[in-house]
Amino acid sequence: MDNITKKLMQRSESTRKDTFGRVVSLTALILIGVVVVAIFAFVLSRGLSTFFKDGVNVKDFLFGTTWNPSVTNPATKQPYVGALPMIIGSFLVTFLAAIVATPFAIGTALFMTEIAQKRGAKIMQPIIELLVGIPSVVYGFIGLTVVVPFIRTITSGSGFGILSGTIVLFVMILPTITSMTVDTLKSVPRYYRESALAIGATRWQMIYKVILRAATPGIMTAIVFGMARAFGEALAVQMVIGNAALMPTGLTTPASTLTSVLTMGIGNTVMGSLQNDVLWTLAMILLLMSLVFNLIVRAIGRRGAMK
């Protein structure tokens, strides 16, 4: 009798394990939370000091077209810190790469899930996975030795520019969009396909009218993820875009992106100087943009779920 009371009063082995598990996962969660908050706090505190400490006008920064932080404009007594060329450059390569990559990605995904499932699983899946794993410096190097000379021979410029950046990014984000689209297509219920075929639709009609429609939110999410990757890519783009902080006037003239200016300049500036602060402000814009991409993905997910 006493024994049973004791057993009931004490914490059992399973309860202890349960508590242990909860503590472990909670610790992990807190750690990650702290890291994220610390990154935001640091980037924001550095990035905003451009405006508060160095007195740069927000409008001049976002819409100015001359970027040369080490030179002071004699008229306004402010350094040239117009970030518009880089902002435009970043968005241009991102959108162009997404526009080029999306049809290829959807086509490949359809082939793998609807048309040749066996071959798709056997051949295409490993290829896509391999492409995801290639480090970006390899893409950049191939871009520099193959894409840039190729563009140079077919156009008159130096080969560096938005077009080369788009081509390299297209190859980089293709596997991301493809593999996510494959997952979405696979998650379309089987009875959608069966019902479509049963009422006499051809395979193309089934794909076009039913499966792609049902998978639209998922495909949009895949594209946004691909764009987020393209927007944040630094190394590969930096190697092929030419890094000239000029407003892009054509696809084959040298341009620059937020990331390329950031990685090139950060080691050459002194912490706390204006030249360094403006780079942190560029980092802040990048961080906020990735936040926006995430919000878009969530919004798409919520709208898709309501249907």
Added chain:
Amino acid sequence: MNKKIVGIIGGIVVIAAGIALYTSANNKSSDSKSSTTSSSKVTGKVLSLGSTALQPLAEQVASSFQDKNPGVTVTVQGGGSGAGLSQVSDGSAQIGNSDVFAEEKEGVDASKLVDHKVAVVGIAPVVNSDVQISSLTKTQLRDIFTGKITNWKDVGGKDEKIVVINRATGSGTRAVFEKNILDGQNAVQATEQDSNGTVQKIVKTTPGAISYLAFAYLDSDGIKALNLSDVHPNKSNVEDNSWPIWAYEHMYTKGNPTGATKAFLQYFTTKEVQKTIVPKLGYIGLTDMKVTRDSSGKVTDK
């Protein structure tokens, strides 16, 4: 229960954020404290970081120094001249490597830093080998880099567009080149690359390209170093200043160096190092220089 956990997490996150901000604000004071306690004996650790142009030389010298002084660990890192100067100023590194005088870098309190010149680097304009020009005057070179001349035929070459390739703004090599050639004018906005290696590769593959490289990178197929008013870019012309585009490689310390840092810097300027490792890696030894130059650019005979 759930709400409680959420509350706890939220509280912890807020506290952590506060701590993060607090420590980042106090970085400077805590770092300088820790550095004063280190390196007071002949044994010790030295962190030397900054300029990527000086990095290969510093690594070689560090490894031969450690062979002779097994008790000392010298770590050499890149990061750029700006990073070198700011980290030595706030005490997180013992030595800050820089291609430029600390006085020339904005945001650095040069009065706190002690300059140790360790080598000389020469810089030469280079072109793609299809450019049929072997010499330019300083004025022509300046007009090309400020965008006034855009075609090779204007300086006596064939009808071909000039593709200017610059180093990144703030790069030490670019600062040296612009100081000696541009006379305070602003360079044209052009393609920028972040290292000697990439510049070399791009000049090699781009017809009509012009840029500038440290002497160590000149020896390569497909690129051609230009003479400046018929003066050839080589070691002996730098030594008597007839080739004007050169600079010191600096190692800065905060205050006078002590212990292992001092020993390392002394070893760097010994004849043994200056006559062997330094020229082997394409730099010019201090002992060979016949002139000196100060931070304002004034050259005097030694």
